[in-house]
Amino acid sequence: MASKIPEKALHLIINAPRVTLNSIKPLPDSYTLKVRQRRSRAKGGQSGRGNKGQGQRMTLPRLGFEGNNTPFYMQMPIEPYYQNHQMIDLGRLNTEEPIDLNTICNTGIYKIKPNDNEYGINLTDEGADLFTSRVNVEVQWAEESTIAAIERNGGMITTRFYNPECLKAVIDTQDHFRKGLPIPRCPLPPQDALEYYMNPENRGYLADPSKLQEARYALAQKYGYEAPDYSMDRNPALFKKMKDPRQIFFGLSPGWVVCLKDKAIIKPKDEDYIQYYQS
Amino acid sequence: MAAPMQCLTFKRLNISILSNLLKNVRIYRSLSATSQTSDTASKENDDYDELERQEVERRIAKLRDVSGLNKFEKARMNGVMPSINSNRKYLKSRSFYRKMYAAYGSTSGVKPGIMWPSKGELQDLQEIERDWTPSFQDMVKKLQQEKTSHMEEERLRIEDVQKNMEKMPDLIAEYKKKQLKAAEVETSKSEKIEKIQEEFRQKFGFSVDPDSPKFKMFRSTRIAEDMEKKKKEKKVTKKAAAEKMLQDMLETGSGAKY
Numbered sequence: 001m002a003s004k005i006p007e008k009a010l011h012l013i014i015n016a017p018r019v020t021l022n023s024i025k026p027l028p029d030s031y032t033l034k035v036r037q038r039r040s041r042a043k044g045g046q047s048g049r050g051n052k053g054q055g056q057r058m059t060l061p062r063l064g065f066e067g068n069n070t071p072f073y074m075q076m077p078i079e080p081y082y083q084n085h086q087m088i089d090l091g092r093l094n095t096e097e098p099i100d101l102n103t104i105c106n107t108g109i110y111k112i113k114p115n116d117n118e119y120g121i122n123l124t125d126e127g128a129d130l131f132t133s134r135v136n137v138e139v140q141w142a143e144e145s146t147i148a149a150i151e152r153n154g155g156m157i158t159t160r161f162y163n164p165e166c167l168k169a170v171i172d173t174q175d176h177f178r179k180g181l182p183i184p185r186c187p188l189p190p191q192d193a194l195e196y197y198m199n200p201e202n203r204g205y206l207a208d209p210s211k212l213q214e215a216r217y218a219l220a221q222k223y224g225y226e227a228p229d230y231s232m233d234r235n236p237a238l239f240k241k242m243k244d245p246r247q248i249f250f251g252l253s254p255g256w257v258v259c260l261k262d263k264a265i266i267k268p269k270d271e272d273y274i275q276y277y278q279s
Numbered sequence: 280m281a282a283p284m285q286c287l288t289f290k291r292l293n294i295s296i297l298s299n300l301l302k303n304v305r306i307y308r309s310l311s312a313t314s315q316t317s318d319t320a321s322k323e324n325d326d327y328d329e330l331e332r333q334e335v336e337r338r339i340a341k342l343r344d345v346s347g348l349n350k351f352e353k354a355r356m357n358g359v360m361p362s363i364n365s366n367r368k369y370l371k372s373r374s375f376y377r378k379m380y381a382a383y384g385s386t387s388g389v390k391p392g393i394m395w396p397s398k399g400e401l402q403d404l405q406e407i408e409r410d411w412t413p414s415f416q417d418m419v420k421k422l423q424q425e426k427t428s429h430m431e432e433e434r435l436r437i438e439d440v441q442k443n444m445e446k447m448p449d450l451i452a453e454y455k456k457k458q459l460k461a462a463e464v465e466t467s468k469s470e471k472i473e474k475i476q477e478e479f480r481q482k483f484g485f486s487v488d489p490d491s492p493k494f495k496m497f498r499s500t501r502i503a504e505d506m507e508k509k510k511k512e513k514k515v516t517k518k519a520a521a522e523k524m525l526q527d528m529l530e531t532g533s534g535a536k537y
Contacts, residue, residue, distance in 0.1 A: 255395075
Protein backbone atom coordinates (compact mmCIF):
# COMPACT_ATOMS: atom_id res chain seq x y z
CA MET A 1 0.00 0.00 0.00
CA ALA A 2 2.73 2.42 1.00
CA SER A 3 4.66 1.82 -2.19
CA LYS A 4 1.88 3.46 -4.24
CA ILE A 5 2.30 6.93 -2.68
CA PRO A 6 5.48 7.98 -4.54
CA GLU A 7 3.97 6.64 -7.71
CA LYS A 8 0.89 8.78 -7.23
CA ALA A 9 3.04 11.83 -6.48
CA LEU A 10 5.06 11.28 -9.63
CA HIS A 11 1.91 10.86 -11.63
CA LEU A 12 0.61 14.14 -10.20
CA ILE A 13 3.79 15.97 -11.14
CA ILE A 14 3.79 14.50 -14.64
CA ASN A 15 0.18 15.52 -15.27
CA ALA A 16 0.36 18.93 -13.58
CA PRO A 17 -0.36 21.94 -15.85
CA ARG A 18 2.71 23.67 -17.18
CA VAL A 19 3.56 26.38 -19.63
CA THR A 20 3.28 25.01 -23.12
CA LEU A 21 2.22 26.41 -26.42
CA ASN A 22 -1.20 25.00 -25.75
CA SER A 23 -1.64 26.72 -22.39
CA ILE A 24 -0.62 30.21 -23.56
CA LYS A 25 -3.45 32.60 -24.26
CA PRO A 26 -3.10 35.29 -26.90
CA LEU A 27 -2.57 38.83 -25.62
CA PRO A 28 -5.67 40.97 -25.25
CA ASP A 29 -6.43 43.04 -28.35
CA SER A 30 -4.04 40.90 -30.42
CA TYR A 31 -6.96 40.13 -32.68
CA THR A 32 -10.64 41.08 -32.80
CA LEU A 33 -13.55 38.79 -33.29
CA LYS A 34 -15.67 39.77 -36.17
CA VAL A 35 -19.27 40.12 -35.03
CA ARG A 36 -21.45 38.62 -37.63
CA GLN A 37 -24.75 40.32 -37.01
CA ARG A 38 -27.35 39.48 -39.55
CA ARG A 39 -29.03 42.61 -40.74
CA SER A 40 -31.81 41.14 -42.75
CA ARG A 41 -34.56 38.86 -41.63
CA ALA A 42 -35.22 37.71 -45.16
CA LYS A 43 -34.22 34.14 -44.40
CA GLY A 44 -36.32 33.83 -41.27
CA GLY A 45 -33.73 34.68 -38.55
CA GLN A 46 -34.20 37.21 -35.79
CA SER A 47 -30.74 38.77 -36.19
CA GLY A 48 -29.74 38.05 -32.58
CA ARG A 49 -32.33 40.39 -31.19
CA GLY A 50 -34.50 37.87 -29.39
CA ASN A 51 -38.20 37.34 -29.65
CA LYS A 52 -40.43 40.43 -29.69
CA GLY A 53 -40.38 43.28 -27.25
CA GLN A 54 -38.23 46.32 -26.62
CA GLY A 55 -35.00 44.62 -27.73
CA GLN A 56 -36.31 43.75 -31.15
CA ARG A 57 -38.08 47.08 -31.68
CA MET A 58 -35.11 49.13 -30.43
CA THR A 59 -37.25 50.79 -27.77
CA LEU A 60 -35.11 49.87 -24.77
CA PRO A 61 -35.13 52.42 -21.93
CA ARG A 62 -32.25 54.87 -21.71
CA LEU A 63 -28.99 53.98 -19.95
CA GLY A 64 -29.32 54.24 -16.18
CA PHE A 65 -33.11 54.03 -16.18
CA GLU A 66 -34.35 52.31 -13.02
CA GLY A 67 -37.96 51.64 -13.91
CA ASN A 68 -39.89 54.56 -12.47
CA ASN A 69 -37.35 55.24 -9.70
CA THR A 70 -35.27 58.38 -9.85
CA PRO A 71 -32.06 57.13 -11.48
CA PHE A 72 -28.94 57.13 -9.33
CA TYR A 73 -27.12 59.63 -11.53
CA MET A 74 -29.99 62.09 -11.11
CA GLN A 75 -30.16 61.83 -7.34
CA MET A 76 -26.99 63.91 -6.86
CA PRO A 77 -27.72 67.65 -6.82
CA ILE A 78 -25.78 69.80 -9.27
CA GLU A 79 -23.33 72.19 -7.66
CA PRO A 80 -21.97 74.38 -10.44
CA TYR A 81 -19.83 76.59 -8.23
CA TYR A 82 -16.84 76.62 -10.55
CA GLN A 83 -18.54 79.18 -12.80
CA ASN A 84 -19.09 81.66 -9.99
CA HIS A 85 -15.50 81.32 -8.83
CA GLN A 86 -14.03 82.74 -12.00
CA MET A 87 -16.08 85.88 -12.53
CA ILE A 88 -13.16 88.28 -12.11
CA ASP A 89 -10.55 86.11 -13.85
CA LEU A 90 -12.75 85.69 -16.93
CA GLY A 91 -13.49 89.42 -17.11
CA ARG A 92 -17.18 89.05 -16.34
CA LEU A 93 -16.81 91.63 -13.57
CA ASN A 94 -14.96 94.92 -13.88
CA THR A 95 -12.85 95.50 -10.77
CA GLU A 96 -12.47 99.21 -11.56
CA GLU A 97 -16.18 99.69 -10.81
CA PRO A 98 -18.00 98.86 -7.58
CA ILE A 99 -19.35 95.32 -7.65
CA ASP A 100 -22.80 94.77 -6.19
CA LEU A 101 -25.64 92.31 -6.56
CA ASN A 102 -26.81 94.04 -9.73
CA THR A 103 -23.49 93.68 -11.56
CA ILE A 104 -23.11 90.08 -10.42
CA CYS A 105 -26.61 89.17 -11.62
CA ASN A 106 -25.97 90.96 -14.93
CA THR A 107 -23.25 88.40 -15.71
CA GLY A 108 -26.11 85.97 -16.25
CA ILE A 109 -24.46 83.04 -14.45
CA TYR A 110 -25.56 83.80 -10.90
CA LYS A 111 -29.20 83.26 -10.01
CA ILE A 112 -31.10 84.35 -6.91
CA LYS A 113 -34.67 83.30 -6.20
CA PRO A 114 -36.40 85.76 -3.83
CA ASN A 115 -39.55 83.62 -3.94
CA ASP A 116 -37.57 80.77 -2.36
CA ASN A 117 -36.63 83.00 0.59
CA GLU A 118 -33.20 83.78 -0.81
CA TYR A 119 -31.96 87.17 0.33
CA GLY A 120 -28.76 87.57 -1.65
CA ILE A 121 -25.11 86.54 -1.62
CA ASN A 122 -23.27 84.87 1.22
CA LEU A 123 -19.61 85.34 0.33
CA THR A 124 -17.60 82.43 1.73
CA ASP A 125 -13.85 82.10 2.26
CA GLU A 126 -13.28 79.26 -0.19
CA GLY A 127 -10.05 80.06 -2.04
CA ALA A 128 -9.35 83.07 0.18
CA ASP A 129 -5.61 82.32 0.21
CA LEU A 130 -5.47 82.53 -3.60
CA PHE A 131 -7.51 85.71 -3.90
CA THR A 132 -5.50 88.64 -5.27
CA SER A 133 -7.99 91.12 -6.73
CA ARG A 134 -8.55 94.61 -5.38
CA VAL A 135 -12.31 95.09 -5.43
CA ASN A 136 -15.04 97.25 -3.94
CA VAL A 137 -17.74 94.67 -3.39
CA GLU A 138 -21.14 94.76 -1.75
CA VAL A 139 -22.72 91.49 -0.57
CA GLN A 140 -25.47 90.48 1.83
CA TRP A 141 -23.43 88.32 4.21
CA ALA A 142 -19.72 87.68 4.75
CA GLU A 143 -17.51 85.84 7.20
CA GLU A 144 -14.58 87.41 9.01
CA SER A 145 -12.04 85.44 6.96
CA THR A 146 -13.67 86.64 3.73
CA ILE A 147 -13.48 90.25 4.87
CA ALA A 148 -9.81 89.73 5.72
CA ALA A 149 -9.09 88.20 2.29
CA ILE A 150 -10.60 91.21 0.50
CA GLU A 151 -9.02 93.88 2.70
CA ARG A 152 -5.62 92.19 2.53
CA ASN A 153 -5.56 93.04 -1.19
CA GLY A 154 -6.54 96.66 -0.55
CA GLY A 155 -10.21 96.13 -1.36
CA MET A 156 -13.41 97.19 0.35
CA ILE A 157 -16.41 95.13 1.36
CA THR A 158 -19.80 96.17 2.68
CA THR A 159 -22.69 94.00 3.71
CA ARG A 160 -26.18 95.30 3.06
CA PHE A 161 -29.78 94.20 3.18
CA TYR A 162 -32.38 94.23 0.41
CA ASN A 163 -35.99 93.35 0.99
CA PRO A 164 -37.58 90.95 -1.55
CA GLU A 165 -39.18 93.76 -3.58
CA CYS A 166 -35.87 95.57 -4.03
CA LEU A 167 -34.11 92.27 -4.58
CA LYS A 168 -36.35 91.53 -7.55
CA ALA A 169 -35.64 94.96 -9.02
CA VAL A 170 -31.89 94.52 -8.56
CA ILE A 171 -31.74 90.99 -9.94
CA ASP A 172 -33.72 91.71 -13.10
CA THR A 173 -33.63 95.46 -13.66
CA GLN A 174 -34.99 95.31 -17.19
CA ASP A 175 -38.00 93.33 -16.04
CA HIS A 176 -38.67 95.91 -13.35
CA PHE A 177 -38.48 98.83 -15.79
CA ARG A 178 -40.71 96.99 -18.26
CA LYS A 179 -43.46 96.96 -15.66
CA GLY A 180 -43.36 100.76 -15.61
CA LEU A 181 -42.84 100.97 -11.87
CA PRO A 182 -40.74 103.55 -10.01
CA ILE A 183 -37.48 102.44 -8.41
CA PRO A 184 -38.43 101.13 -4.96
CA ARG A 185 -37.21 102.60 -1.72
CA CYS A 186 -35.20 100.05 0.27
CA PRO A 187 -36.53 99.64 3.82
CA LEU A 188 -34.38 99.03 6.87
CA PRO A 189 -33.46 95.45 7.78
CA PRO A 190 -35.78 93.61 10.17
CA GLN A 191 -35.16 93.74 13.90
CA ASP A 192 -33.29 90.43 14.07
CA ALA A 193 -30.88 91.42 11.27
CA LEU A 194 -30.27 94.97 12.50
CA GLU A 195 -27.45 94.02 14.85
CA TYR A 196 -25.49 92.35 12.04
CA TYR A 197 -25.78 95.33 9.68
CA MET A 198 -24.95 97.84 12.42
CA ASN A 199 -21.81 95.97 13.43
CA PRO A 200 -18.60 97.47 11.98
CA GLU A 201 -16.90 94.08 12.33
CA ASN A 202 -19.28 92.77 9.66
CA ARG A 203 -18.75 95.98 7.60
CA GLY A 204 -22.47 96.58 7.80
CA TYR A 205 -23.94 99.42 5.76
CA LEU A 206 -25.57 100.91 8.86
CA ALA A 207 -22.37 100.87 10.91
CA ASP A 208 -20.78 104.03 12.26
CA PRO A 209 -18.24 105.11 9.55
CA SER A 210 -15.74 106.29 12.18
CA LYS A 211 -15.69 102.81 13.74
CA LEU A 212 -15.21 101.06 10.40
CA GLN A 213 -11.59 102.17 10.08
CA GLU A 214 -10.85 100.90 13.60
CA ALA A 215 -12.42 97.54 12.77
CA ARG A 216 -10.32 97.33 9.58
CA TYR A 217 -7.15 98.02 11.53
CA ALA A 218 -8.08 95.46 14.22
CA LEU A 219 -8.73 92.75 11.61
CA ALA A 220 -5.44 93.54 9.86
CA GLN A 221 -3.63 93.11 13.18
CA LYS A 222 -5.38 89.82 13.79
CA TYR A 223 -4.63 88.30 10.37
CA GLY A 224 -1.22 89.90 9.95
CA TYR A 225 -1.42 92.27 7.00
CA GLU A 226 -1.38 96.00 6.40
CA ALA A 227 -4.73 97.73 6.79
CA PRO A 228 -6.00 99.15 3.47
CA ASP A 229 -5.58 102.86 2.78
CA TYR A 230 -8.07 103.79 0.09
CA SER A 231 -6.72 107.30 -0.45
CA MET A 232 -3.39 105.80 -1.63
CA ASP A 233 -5.06 103.49 -4.15
CA ARG A 234 -4.36 103.90 -7.89
CA ASN A 235 -8.07 104.69 -8.36
CA PRO A 236 -9.34 106.34 -5.17
CA ALA A 237 -12.63 107.27 -6.89
CA LEU A 238 -13.58 103.59 -6.81
CA PHE A 239 -13.92 103.64 -3.04
CA LYS A 240 -15.76 106.96 -2.91
CA LYS A 241 -18.78 105.61 -4.79
CA MET A 242 -21.39 104.99 -2.15
CA LYS A 243 -25.06 104.12 -2.06
CA ASP A 244 -27.57 105.59 0.33
CA PRO A 245 -29.25 102.99 2.60
CA ARG A 246 -32.48 103.78 0.74
CA GLN A 247 -30.84 103.59 -2.70
CA ILE A 248 -30.55 100.36 -4.68
CA PHE A 249 -28.86 101.53 -7.93
CA PHE A 250 -25.80 103.74 -8.30
CA GLY A 251 -26.83 107.19 -9.55
CA LEU A 252 -30.58 106.49 -9.49
CA SER A 253 -32.75 107.67 -6.63
CA PRO A 254 -35.81 105.81 -5.35
CA GLY A 255 -39.03 107.15 -6.86
CA TRP A 256 -37.58 107.75 -10.32
CA VAL A 257 -39.03 106.01 -13.34
CA VAL A 258 -36.73 104.85 -16.13
CA CYS A 259 -38.28 104.60 -19.60
CA LEU A 260 -36.11 102.29 -21.69
CA LYS A 261 -37.90 103.15 -24.95
CA ASP A 262 -37.38 106.91 -24.67
CA LYS A 263 -34.06 106.47 -22.80
CA ALA A 264 -35.36 108.97 -20.27
CA ILE A 265 -35.67 109.33 -16.52
CA ILE A 266 -38.93 110.72 -15.16
CA LYS A 267 -38.81 112.26 -11.71
CA PRO A 268 -41.77 113.16 -9.49
CA LYS A 269 -42.20 116.86 -8.69
CA ASP A 270 -44.89 116.63 -6.03
CA GLU A 271 -43.48 117.41 -2.59
CA ASP A 272 -45.35 114.55 -0.91
CA TYR A 273 -43.91 112.02 -3.32
CA ILE A 274 -40.39 113.39 -3.02
CA GLN A 275 -40.65 113.34 0.76
CA TYR A 276 -41.96 109.78 0.81
CA TYR A 277 -39.29 108.38 -1.48
CA GLN A 278 -36.40 110.32 0.05
CA SER A 279 -37.28 109.69 3.72
CA MET B 280 -43.18 73.71 -51.94
CA ALA B 281 -44.08 74.50 -55.53
CA ALA B 282 -47.13 76.68 -54.90
CA PRO B 283 -45.55 79.35 -52.65
CA MET B 284 -42.51 79.56 -54.91
CA GLN B 285 -44.76 80.37 -57.82
CA CYS B 286 -46.59 82.94 -55.79
CA LEU B 287 -43.35 84.67 -54.83
CA THR B 288 -42.13 84.81 -58.42
CA PHE B 289 -45.42 86.26 -59.47
CA LYS B 290 -45.12 88.97 -56.83
CA ARG B 291 -41.59 89.80 -57.87
CA LEU B 292 -42.70 90.00 -61.48
CA ASN B 293 -45.52 92.26 -60.44
CA ILE B 294 -43.12 94.59 -58.63
CA SER B 295 -40.74 94.76 -61.58
CA ILE B 296 -43.62 95.46 -63.94
CA LEU B 297 -44.88 98.25 -61.72
CA SER B 298 -41.47 99.85 -61.33
CA ASN B 299 -40.90 99.69 -65.09
CA LEU B 300 -44.24 101.28 -65.61
CA LEU B 301 -43.37 104.04 -63.20
CA LYS B 302 -40.08 104.66 -65.00
CA ASN B 303 -41.83 104.81 -68.38
CA VAL B 304 -44.45 107.19 -67.08
CA ARG B 305 -41.75 109.47 -65.67
CA ILE B 306 -39.83 109.52 -68.97
CA TYR B 307 -43.01 110.25 -70.87
CA ARG B 308 -43.91 113.05 -68.45
CA SER B 309 -40.47 114.61 -68.64
CA LEU B 310 -40.54 114.51 -72.43
CA SER B 311 -43.99 116.01 -72.59
CA ALA B 312 -43.06 118.65 -69.98
CA THR B 313 -40.33 120.00 -72.22
CA SER B 314 -42.80 120.47 -75.02
CA GLN B 315 -45.32 122.27 -72.77
CA THR B 316 -44.68 125.91 -72.01
CA SER B 317 -47.18 126.88 -69.28
CA ASP B 318 -45.92 126.60 -65.62
CA THR B 319 -49.34 125.90 -64.11
CA ALA B 320 -49.85 122.83 -66.21
CA SER B 321 -46.42 121.39 -65.21
CA LYS B 322 -47.21 121.95 -61.52
CA GLU B 323 -50.47 120.10 -61.81
CA ASN B 324 -48.67 117.32 -63.53
CA ASP B 325 -46.05 117.16 -60.75
CA ASP B 326 -48.74 116.81 -58.09
CA TYR B 327 -50.38 114.08 -60.06
CA ASP B 328 -47.03 112.41 -60.48
CA GLU B 329 -46.37 112.54 -56.77
CA LEU B 330 -49.76 111.07 -55.90
CA GLU B 331 -49.27 108.34 -58.42
CA ARG B 332 -45.81 107.57 -57.08
CA GLN B 333 -47.17 107.33 -53.53
CA GLU B 334 -49.95 105.03 -54.67
CA VAL B 335 -47.50 102.78 -56.44
CA GLU B 336 -45.15 102.71 -53.49
CA ARG B 337 -48.00 101.85 -51.17
CA ARG B 338 -48.95 99.01 -53.43
CA ILE B 339 -45.34 97.85 -53.59
CA ALA B 340 -45.07 97.92 -49.81
CA LYS B 341 -48.25 95.90 -49.55
CA LEU B 342 -46.90 93.33 -51.94
CA ARG B 343 -43.55 93.23 -50.18
CA ASP B 344 -45.09 92.54 -46.78
CA VAL B 345 -45.35 88.76 -46.59
CA SER B 346 -45.23 88.49 -42.78
CA GLY B 347 -48.89 87.57 -42.49
CA LEU B 348 -49.14 89.44 -39.18
CA ASN B 349 -52.36 91.08 -38.14
CA LYS B 350 -52.69 94.82 -37.54
CA PHE B 351 -52.05 94.58 -33.81
CA GLU B 352 -48.90 92.54 -34.08
CA LYS B 353 -47.58 94.58 -36.98
CA ALA B 354 -47.91 97.75 -34.94
CA ARG B 355 -46.20 96.12 -32.02
CA MET B 356 -43.33 94.96 -34.21
CA ASN B 357 -42.83 98.50 -35.51
CA GLY B 358 -42.74 99.97 -32.00
CA VAL B 359 -46.08 101.74 -32.34
CA MET B 360 -48.72 101.36 -29.69
CA PRO B 361 -51.49 99.19 -31.13
CA SER B 362 -55.10 100.29 -30.82
CA ILE B 363 -57.05 97.93 -28.60
CA ASN B 364 -60.75 97.37 -29.09
CA SER B 365 -61.53 94.94 -26.32
CA ASN B 366 -63.51 95.02 -23.12
CA ARG B 367 -61.17 92.72 -21.22
CA LYS B 368 -60.62 93.92 -17.68
CA TYR B 369 -56.86 93.62 -17.78
CA LEU B 370 -56.58 95.84 -20.84
CA LYS B 371 -58.07 98.71 -18.84
CA SER B 372 -56.00 98.18 -15.70
CA ARG B 373 -53.28 100.52 -14.47
CA SER B 374 -50.59 97.88 -14.65
CA PHE B 375 -51.37 97.40 -18.34
CA TYR B 376 -51.10 101.13 -19.09
CA ARG B 377 -47.86 101.25 -17.13
CA LYS B 378 -46.50 98.45 -19.27
CA MET B 379 -47.67 100.25 -22.40
CA TYR B 380 -45.78 103.38 -21.38
CA ALA B 381 -42.68 101.33 -20.57
CA ALA B 382 -42.86 99.58 -23.95
CA TYR B 383 -43.79 102.48 -26.28
CA GLY B 384 -42.66 105.56 -24.34
CA SER B 385 -44.21 108.94 -24.96
CA THR B 386 -45.67 107.75 -28.32
CA SER B 387 -48.09 105.55 -26.40
CA GLY B 388 -50.13 108.59 -25.39
CA VAL B 389 -50.30 107.36 -21.78
CA LYS B 390 -49.68 110.01 -19.14
CA PRO B 391 -46.56 109.03 -17.19
CA GLY B 392 -48.22 110.01 -13.90
CA ILE B 393 -49.89 106.60 -13.93
CA MET B 394 -46.64 104.97 -12.88
CA TRP B 395 -46.67 106.30 -9.32
CA PRO B 396 -49.24 105.46 -6.65
CA SER B 397 -52.23 107.77 -6.51
CA LYS B 398 -52.64 110.40 -3.81
CA GLY B 399 -54.88 108.13 -1.77
CA GLU B 400 -52.49 105.22 -2.07
CA LEU B 401 -49.61 107.48 -1.09
CA GLN B 402 -51.52 108.54 2.01
CA ASP B 403 -51.98 104.89 2.92
CA LEU B 404 -48.28 104.27 2.39
CA GLN B 405 -47.41 107.26 4.53
CA GLU B 406 -49.77 106.04 7.24
CA ILE B 407 -48.13 102.60 7.19
CA GLU B 408 -44.75 104.30 7.39
CA ARG B 409 -45.83 106.58 10.23
CA ASP B 410 -47.89 104.20 12.39
CA TRP B 411 -46.77 100.68 11.62
CA THR B 412 -43.10 100.83 10.63
CA PRO B 413 -40.60 101.26 13.45
CA SER B 414 -38.02 103.95 12.89
CA PHE B 415 -34.28 103.32 13.01
CA GLN B 416 -34.01 104.96 16.44
CA ASP B 417 -36.84 102.82 17.83
CA MET B 418 -35.23 99.68 16.50
CA VAL B 419 -31.87 100.56 18.00
CA LYS B 420 -33.54 101.32 21.32
CA LYS B 421 -35.32 97.97 21.26
CA LEU B 422 -32.06 96.22 20.40
CA GLN B 423 -30.33 97.82 23.37
CA GLN B 424 -33.24 96.94 25.65
CA GLU B 425 -33.09 93.34 24.49
CA LYS B 426 -29.38 93.28 25.13
CA THR B 427 -29.68 94.74 28.64
CA SER B 428 -32.54 92.39 29.55
CA HIS B 429 -30.51 89.45 28.30
CA MET B 430 -27.51 90.61 30.34
CA GLU B 431 -29.70 90.96 33.43
CA GLU B 432 -31.08 87.45 32.94
CA GLU B 433 -27.57 86.10 32.58
CA ARG B 434 -26.43 87.92 35.72
CA LEU B 435 -29.33 86.51 37.73
CA ARG B 436 -28.60 83.04 36.45
CA ILE B 437 -24.93 83.28 37.42
CA GLU B 438 -25.90 84.52 40.89
CA ASP B 439 -28.25 81.61 41.29
CA VAL B 440 -25.53 79.20 40.23
CA GLN B 441 -23.07 80.71 42.68
CA LYS B 442 -25.58 80.43 45.51
CA ASN B 443 -26.17 76.80 44.70
CA MET B 444 -22.46 76.12 44.42
CA GLU B 445 -22.06 77.02 48.11
CA LYS B 446 -24.23 74.01 48.97
CA MET B 447 -22.06 71.81 46.81
CA PRO B 448 -19.54 70.44 49.47
CA ASP B 449 -22.36 69.30 51.78
CA LEU B 450 -24.21 67.68 48.93
CA ILE B 451 -21.04 65.90 47.79
CA ALA B 452 -20.39 64.58 51.30
CA GLU B 453 -23.97 63.33 51.55
CA TYR B 454 -23.67 61.62 48.23
CA LYS B 455 -20.42 59.92 49.25
CA LYS B 456 -22.02 58.74 52.50
CA LYS B 457 -24.89 57.28 50.52
CA GLN B 458 -22.48 55.50 48.24
CA LEU B 459 -20.56 54.04 51.21
CA LYS B 460 -23.80 52.78 52.71
CA ALA B 461 -24.79 51.17 49.46
CA ALA B 462 -21.37 49.50 49.23
CA GLU B 463 -21.74 48.19 52.79
CA VAL B 464 -25.11 46.69 52.01
CA GLU B 465 -23.59 45.06 48.95
CA THR B 466 -20.69 43.59 50.91
CA SER B 467 -22.96 42.28 53.68
CA LYS B 468 -25.13 40.58 51.07
CA SER B 469 -22.14 38.92 49.43
CA GLU B 470 -20.79 37.88 52.83
CA LYS B 471 -24.10 36.25 53.66
CA ILE B 472 -24.00 34.31 50.41
CA GLU B 473 -20.42 33.23 51.08
CA LYS B 474 -21.40 32.07 54.53
CA ILE B 475 -24.24 29.97 53.16
CA GLN B 476 -21.89 28.61 50.47
CA GLU B 477 -19.43 27.59 53.18
CA GLU B 478 -22.21 25.88 55.10
CA PHE B 479 -23.25 24.05 51.94
CA ARG B 480 -19.66 22.88 51.41
CA GLN B 481 -19.40 21.63 54.95
CA LYS B 482 -22.71 19.82 54.70
CA PHE B 483 -22.34 18.16 51.27
CA GLY B 484 -18.57 18.17 50.86
CA PHE B 485 -18.36 20.16 47.61
CA SER B 486 -18.68 23.82 46.60
CA VAL B 487 -21.34 25.08 44.16
CA ASP B 488 -21.96 28.05 41.96
CA PRO B 489 -24.19 30.61 43.72
CA ASP B 490 -26.42 30.80 40.59
CA SER B 491 -27.06 27.06 40.46
CA PRO B 492 -30.59 25.86 41.32
CA LYS B 493 -29.19 23.47 43.92
CA PHE B 494 -27.64 26.30 45.87
CA LYS B 495 -30.70 28.52 45.44
CA MET B 496 -32.88 25.83 46.90
CA PHE B 497 -30.50 25.43 49.82
CA ARG B 498 -30.38 29.13 50.43
CA SER B 499 -34.18 29.54 50.41
CA THR B 500 -34.58 26.72 52.94
CA ARG B 501 -31.77 28.18 54.98
CA ILE B 502 -33.39 31.65 54.99
CA ALA B 503 -36.76 30.17 55.96
CA GLU B 504 -35.06 28.38 58.84
CA ASP B 505 -33.42 31.57 59.95
CA MET B 506 -36.70 33.39 59.83
CA GLU B 507 -38.38 30.75 61.96
CA LYS B 508 -35.52 30.89 64.42
CA LYS B 509 -35.79 34.64 64.61
CA LYS B 510 -39.53 34.41 65.13
CA LYS B 511 -39.10 31.94 67.94
CA GLU B 512 -36.46 34.08 69.54
CA LYS B 513 -38.71 37.08 69.30
CA LYS B 514 -41.54 35.15 70.90
CA VAL B 515 -39.29 34.04 73.71
CA THR B 516 -37.94 37.52 74.35
CA LYS B 517 -41.46 38.94 74.23
CA LYS B 518 -42.67 36.36 76.73
CA ALA B 519 -39.70 37.04 78.99
CA ALA B 520 -40.32 40.77 78.86
CA ALA B 521 -44.01 40.29 79.73
CA GLU B 522 -43.12 38.02 82.63
CA LYS B 523 -40.55 40.48 83.85
CA MET B 524 -43.09 43.31 83.67
CA LEU B 525 -45.63 41.25 85.61
CA GLN B 526 -42.96 40.44 88.15
CA ASP B 527 -42.08 44.09 88.54
CA MET B 528 -45.75 45.03 88.92
CA LEU B 529 -46.28 42.42 91.56
CA GLU B 530 -43.19 43.60 93.43
CA THR B 531 -43.72 47.35 93.19
CA GLY B 532 -47.48 47.59 92.65
CA SER B 533 -49.23 49.46 89.90
CA GLY B 534 -47.95 52.77 91.24
CA ALA B 535 -51.43 54.17 91.48
CA LYS B 536 -52.43 56.13 94.60
CA TYR B 537 -55.15 54.62 96.66
